[in-house]
Amino acid sequence: MLWENLLKSDYHDWRGSGHSEDLLDKPGWLEQWLAIHNLPYPGTPSAEELDDLKRLREHMLRIVQKLTVRESADPADIHELNRALSSGPIILHIAESDSDYRLESTPLRAGWPRIVAEVAASFGRLLAESDPSRLRICGNPDCLVVYYDETRNHSKRFCDDKACGNLMKVRRFRARQKAAKTDGSQIHSTSET
CATH class of the missing domain: 1.20.5 (Single alpha-helices involved in coiled-coils or other helix-helix interfaces)
Structure with a gap:
């Protein structure tokens, strides 16, 4: 998932070496991440655009941390998620193919604001359409990867x-x-x- 990969970009060595790395700063990582999710690479982000991605990642992580302990998300974090969503307005239109119709969206803006909005929308869909109580943080204190528990009995403890x-x-x-x-x-x- 788009949102999940952004959260994983704050890498911590799960084996316990203490090594951590912000993959957003690693050359080529953003381009590969977007290619995996069929999103256009808008070129190297400016310092401000990169900060926007990191800020979104931080707010999403805080929301997950609250939800995993059965608390409500902080309104400031939800506000920032909504701010990120507003940076990528879209036009909705009906498309026809053979025998059915589908609703498609076309972004009004290109570039990194669109990418930030796509990530926020991916996370927003999870919150709105899935069960947020299934969000988990890996039980390995050296890992801390966020994942969505899809097991039948909600018992998955590790990423x-x-x-x-x-x-x-x-x-x-x-x-x-x-x-x-x-x-x-x-x-x-x-x-x-």
Whole structure:
């Protein structure tokens, strides 16, 4: 999803190295991201346009953080989401193909304001048309990736069960082993006295 990939652009190494990187600053990343979502690349963004994308990412993340703990989003964050939506006005029109009709939209503006509006609309559709209570932040404290839990029982805890899920399972196992060794050595030292 468009909004999800923008949130993932604030990368944190899920393995725990402490490395983090803002992919929006990485050459070529924006062009690849837009190509994946069939959006035109408007060229290298100005510093202000890049700040607009980062600000939108920050507001969306704060909304997700509130929703994952069952709190209402801050009105200021919703206001900023609406401001981003207003930067890309569109014209709606009916298109006909063979035997059916569909509603299409054509942006009135090109460039980065349109991209910001597309991202905000993608996130807005999720909030309005899906179940926001299914938004999650990965349970790996080193990862923090935001995802939408599509499991039947709403039980997904990690963005990727094979990566973060296995890593956390190994960490819990090692912590139990270490605690068992510590408990065992304490029992030995008390029985010797």
